[in-house]
Amino acid sequence: MNLFDVYTCYNINLVNGKGAHLSDDKGNSYLDFYGGHGVISIGHSHPHYMYRLENQLHCLGFYSNAVKNDLQEKFACLLGKISGYETYNLFLCNSGAEANENALKVASFHNQKAKVIAIKGAFHGRTSGALSITDNPKLSSEFNAKHNVVFVAMNDELALKKELEKGDVSAVIIEGIQGVKGVVIPSNKFLKVAEKYCAENNALLILDEIQSGYGRTGKFFAHQYAGIQPDIITTAKGMGNGFPIAGVLISPKIKAWKGMLGTTFGGNHLSCAAATAVIETIEEEKLIDNANIIGDYLFFELKDNKAIKAIRGKGLMIGIDLENMSEIRTKLLMEYGIFTGASGNETLRLLPPLSIGIKEADQFISAFNQITQTVKNG
Structure with a gap:
């Protein structure tokens, strides 16, 4: 069997990593200034990260969400404290796209509406709903191009207001900083206006912090520069330092019901160990x-x-x-x-x-x- 040939990649086989440094199977050394799309937050092979994962492997690697997992609750407390969202609730899943899918679903359940406003140039993932709010028609098949989505230009307050005033919008989703588009930053005023207009029109504001979250921008979430409080926040990339984990932070005004969301692998024991190590390291260092x-x-x-x-x-x-x-x-x-x-x-x-220093920057x-x-x- 061959791999499905969908990736354009360098002919480099990486086999080792430590901190911001990598090496391949030929003994060549590299400096990592990209972190695998911003995933590596605390550095490759961080000793505390390895300790947490190895220790958990010796205890229990996996069981489903059919049983209580104290690691999830402990991690939720850590995340609430470091992010400033202690009153919010957390749903754990596996990837950024999955987090955004669940965020859109939660919004629609909450206000019983379907339409979504997204931002031109947006990238929110490659699953069905996430692709519908991603501004790249080339990536969408006919199957996932049927959702009710309107795109407005970044920082276009008037266009956003006009769409929301139609009354049929379930959610507005904005990246804390657009990564794929070219590191495009929403203005603080635009984010404040989005928060205000959503509240006035029974729509939820979702901040996609999948790439821009977890301390990458100098605050835990990029939207915190604007002093706003979104209804839902999605996070993923830097969350597990390479171990697949994602999360949806949900306002306490949104009520859960049994079966509303679900996942087999989300929030498993190993992913919680990895994510706990990341937060502990971010704080300690x-x-x-x-x-x-x-x-x-x-x-x-x-x-x-x-x-x-x-x-x-x-x-x-x-x-x-x-x-x-x-x-x-x-x-x-x-x-x-x-x-x-x-x-x-x-x-x-x-x-x-x-974790890079002046030496790597130089x-x-x-x-x-x-x-x-x-x-x-x-």
């Missing part, structure tokens, strides 16, 4: 503060590079617009051993582990400056 410090340092050191058309972001979620982005990204990897990401055709996306800056000078002069 002050990684949210570190994301601010190193993010500011990167912005300051890169701001005078003439090859940069624009630079956006918060903390360690950074987008750099470049004329020859693809060439620069390839050189960073092939000539300097630095993994980065891409958003579209011109934005280089940086999502390194929150390694990236030095390579980036040398390459952009060469590409520009060449």
